[in-house]
Amino acid sequence: MERLDRFMACANAIYYAARDPYADFTTSPEISQVFGEILGLWAAVTWRLIGAPDPVLLVEAGPGRGTLMTDALRAIEGVAADFRAALRLHLIETSPRLRALQAGRLPGATWHDGLDTLPRMPLLLLANEFLDALPIRQFVARGGGWMERFVEDGQLIECPSPGAASRAGLCREAGEVYEVCESALAIARWLGARLAARPGAALFLDYGPEASAPGDSLQAIRDGRPADPLASPGSADLTAHVDFAAFADAARRAGAAVHGPVPQGKFLARLGLFQRTDRLARTQPPARALGLIEAARRLAEPDRMGRLFKALALCHPGCPTPPGFEAEPA
Numbered sequence: 001m002e003r004l005d006r007f008m009a010c011a012n013a014i015y016y017a018a019r020d021p022y023a024d025f026t027t028s029p030e031i032s033q034v035f036g037e038i039l040g041l042w043a044a045v046t047w048r049l050i051g052a053p054d055p056v057l058l059v060e061a062g063p064g065r066g067t068l069m070t071d072a073l074r075a076i077e078g079v080a081a082d083f084r085a086a087l088r089l090h091l092i093e094t095s096p097r098l099r100a101l102q103a104g105r106l107p108g109a110t111w112h113d114g115l116d117t118l119p120r121m122p123l124l125l126l127a128n129e130f131l132d133a134l135p136i137r138q139f140v141a142r143g144g145g146w147m148e149r150f151v152e153d154g155q156l157i158e159c160p161s162p163g164a165a166s167r168a169g170l171c172r173e174a175g176e177v178y179e180v181c182e183s184a185l186a187i188a189r190w191l192g193a194r195l196a197a198r199p200g201a202a203l204f205l206d207y208g209p210e211a212s213a214p215g216d217s218l219q220a221i222r223d224g225r226p227a228d229p230l231a232s233p234g235s236a237d238l239t240a241h242v243d244f245a246a247f248a249d250a251a252r253r254a255g256a257a258v259h260g261p262v263p264q265g266k267f268l269a270r271l272g273l274f275q276r277t278d279r280l281a282r283t284q285p286p287a288r289a290l291g292l293i294e295a296a297r298r299l300a301e302p303d304r305m306g307r308l309f310k311a312l313a314l315c316h317p318g319c320p321t322p323p324g325f326e327a328e329p330a
Contacts, residue, residue: 002150002152003137003151004136004151004156004218005137006135007230007233008135008218008238010234012135014234015238016097018097018234027128029064029068030064031295031299032277032292032295032298032299034273034277034295035071035128035273036069038276039068039128039203040076041075041271042271042322043058043083043124044076044083045322046201046322046323047080047083047086047087049320050124050200050201051199052086053121053122055087055088055121056086057121057124057125058087058123058124058126059090059092061125062127062130065105066101069091090111091110091111091112092111092112092113093111093112115190120198121198122199123194124201125191126202127204129205129206129207131204132239133237134187135183136179136180136240139180140175140177141174141175141178142175146160147161154230154231156230176214176215177214179215179241179243180243180246181240181246184247185246188248188250191256192253193254195251195257199316199318199319200315201315201319203322204247204312205264205267206242206244207241207242207309208310209243210310212246217240218238218239219239220239221236244261251314256315257316257319258314259312259313259314259315259322260310260311261312262324263310264309265301265305265306265307266306267325270323270326271323273300274296274300277293277296278293313325
């Protein structure tokens with residue numbers, strides 16, 4: 001018998017060490033080069049907002065094949081040579097196989113297993129679909145008390161939760177499921193304290209509801225299709241919805257300023273997704289141009305990725321509002 005979060009962490013470690021995840025799913029940087037380009041420009045503008053420190057860490061958590069950062073650096077080099085000269089590239093990646101892929105595209109990078117070994121200097125962090133893969137615990141309201149889910153012989157079982165009193169009142173009806181991602185909350189607290197102490201900002205793009213809500217969101221993708229999360233551990237990518245409200249609250253309590261979450265479609269449109277795509281499309285053959293426009297629509301339209309996916313920024317308290325998080329006009 002194994003607690004759900006430990007099962008999920010072990011299964012994902014095996015999966016990312018042994019398989020090509022992009023055979024099973026496609027992330028935003030792989031859909032459109034413009035995604036990484038405008039995030040790179042976001043980092044360049046935000047660098048100036050925090051006082052243009054030199055040197056500054058440019059960090060990506062969960063860099064996959066290195067596609068996002070490759071596109072980001074290309075855009076930075078074109079319009080912000082001073083930022084390019086100041087940045088020091090650091091990557092958070094635990095998979096040796098993915099590190100090897102990243103090294104081929106991002107020479108000169110420094111790798112870390114976690115955030116805690118980053119040098120103590122100003123930082124700008126980008127993280128796309130990073131939090132959703134972090135392991136979750138699940139608690140179920142039963143008979144006025146709480147049970148926690150464990151995995152045994154490929155099935156979920158429920159055991160009494162010793163911390164039930166601390167979760168009292170979170171769910172109102174028997175059978176409701178409450179999820180908590182302790183590693184995400186630890187990251188939020190670490191970043192909150194780090195950003196409170198020195199200039200910097202962190203941008204997260206991921207999927208989940210804007211407000212905390214009960215529900216079982218654990219899911220698996222195998223061979224591009226939904227699969228049983230408990231079957232054949234290590235053969236599928238396991239993810240869960242991000243609790244943006246809990247993540248933001250933990251970072252705010254630790255001292256960071258929080259902006260968002262805002263829907264990804266709105267955020268990307270504010271950064272110029274469609275304008276940049278149109279300019280790029282005009283230089284391409286018709287079929288390629290149509291593909292670029294379709295990719296932008298996929299990222300931004302509400303009934304596709306534009307609403308479920310959210311953008312959230314954590315900043316030093318003295319940093320002005322970063323791009324894409326401006327208040328709606330009255």
